[in-house]
Amino acid sequence: MAHSLADNEDSLETRLPPEPAPRTGARYAIEARNLRKVYKASGNQPAKEALKGIDLAIPRGSIFALLGPNGAGKSTFINILAGLVTKTSGSASIWGFDTDVNPRQARASIGVVPQELNIDPFFTPAEVMEMQAGLYGVPKRERRTMEILKAMGLDDKADAYARTLSGGMRRRLLVAKAMVHNPPVLILDEPTAGVDIELRRQLWEYVKGLHARGTTIVLTTHYLEEAEALCDTIAIIDKGQVVACEPKETLLGRISDKRLIVRPATPATQLPAALAGMKAEVRPGGTISVQYNPAETNVMTILGRLSAEGMEIIDISTEESDLEDVFMQLTSH
Numbered sequence: 139m140a141h142s143l144a145d146n147e148d149s150l151e152t153r154l155p156p157e158p159a160p161r162t163g164a165r166y167a168i169e170a171r172n173l174r175k176v177y178k179a180s181g182n183q184p185a186k187e188a189l190k191g192i193d194l195a196i197p198r199g200s201i202f203a204l205l206g207p208n209g210a211g212k213s214t215f216i217n218i219l220a221g222l223v224t225k226t227s228g229s230a231s232i233w234g235f236d237t238d239v240n241p242r243q244a245r246a247s248i249g250v251v252p253q254e255l256n257i258d259p260f261f262t263p264a265e266v267m268e269m270q271a272g273l274y275g276v277p278k279r280e281r282r283t284m285e286i287l288k289a290m291g292l293d294d295k296a297d298a299y300a301r302t303l304s305g306g307m308r309r310r311l312l313v314a315k316a317m318v319h320n321p322p323v324l325i326l327d328e329p330t331a332g333v334d335i336e337l338r339r340q341l342w343e344y345v346k347g348l349h350a351r352g353t354t355i356v357l358t359t360h361y362l363e364e365a366e367a368l369c370d371t372i373a374i375i376d377k378g379q380v381v382a383c384e385p386k387e388t389l390l391g392r393i394s395d396k397r398l399i400v401r402p403a404t405p406a407t408q409l410p411a412a413l414a415g416m417k418a419e420v421r422p423g424g425t426i427s428v429q430y431n432p433a434e435t436n437v438m439t440i441l442g443r444l445s446a447e448g449m450e451i452i453d454i455s456t457e458e459s460d461l462e463d464v465f466m467q468l469t470s471h
């Protein structure tokens with residue numbers, strides 16, 4: 139992706155970020171060091187330490203997921219990067235630009251897609267794009283309104299009132315709007331919250347398209363399935379701290395437990411005594427799921443115990459652990 143530049147610090151033109159001079163950390167799209175945020179006490183609300191020293195390095199070119207339970211601090215982190223919340227201490231840089239030292243370039247290096255669908259219903263997508271381009275000081279000759287709308291599948295809606303757009307189209311318009319100044323990093327805050335499965339998958343395809351064209355993508359999500367399907371690297375934040383940040387496969391490999399699913403001839407209504415002390419449960423339909431670590435427990439031992447208790451088994455299968463297991467283990471929720 140090309141980044142030409144207005145370099146005048148005094149100019150309002152913060153549009154296209156220059157390639158920063160190579161230096162430590164510049165290979166990261168985003169780098170946070172010991173980032174802290176304490177929201178001050180107000181009224182009867184005590185002060186809240188929302189970020190307790192976040193260290194995070196998001197590689198350039200990745201599709202990166204920021205996962206965490208409600209209140210973990212994900213929005214606070216994103217809002218600090220977007221320049222909407224002031225950090226208490228620590229440092230953050232975007233595309234190699236420190237947010238304190240080069241705030242304009244840092245801000246020009248990211249586009250943020252907010253959670254809310256806040257689009258004026260009486261503007262058309264083309265007008266929304268042109269206004270945003272004006273805000274970022276992108277000169278007319280460099281504007282790519284139709285190109286971006288096309289990439290988001292909205293070119294045929296360029297001149298329709300926003301109020302006539304479907305929810306999915308509005309979300310795509312917000313992504314298009316965030317791309318107006320050609321930022322190398324795009325942050326999506328819960329892009330598919332409350333969106334049905336079909337639309338979610340459609341949005342994933344658009345996001346993958348932007349990534350394939352060179353944009354680094356960072357998204358927050360509550361959907362483990364979304365992180366698993368879309369992202370190559372995943373960080374889990376809990377109570378203002380990073381509890382894991384690894385390539386997806388490494389993270390999934392952390393849990394070596396598997397599950398053995400046993401289907402008895404007579405559907406089970408309660409756990410057999412033979413499984414006492416094991417992590418087991420009866421599933422709807424009367425199958426029994428037993429969690430085990432293959433390095434410690436032999437499947438035949440489990441089956442042998444059930445047979446010895448008189449159970450007739452008609453089928454067995456195994457399941458690998460998924461992101462949900464890792465998430466539950468790391469956040470102990």
Ligand SMILES: Nc1ncnc2c1ncn2[C@@H]1O[C@H](COP(=O)(O)OP(=O)(O)OP(=O)(O)O)[C@@H](O)[C@H]1O
Binds near residue numbers: 187188207208211
């Ligand atoms: N403006 C604020 N003033 C005081 N406390 C705040 C403020 N914004 C957030 N908090 C608190 O900081 C903590 C982190 O909130 P944040 O919104 O960053 O979490 P989150 O991970 O984005 O949660 P969610 O997934 O629910 O959006 C929470 O305890 C929240 O109540």
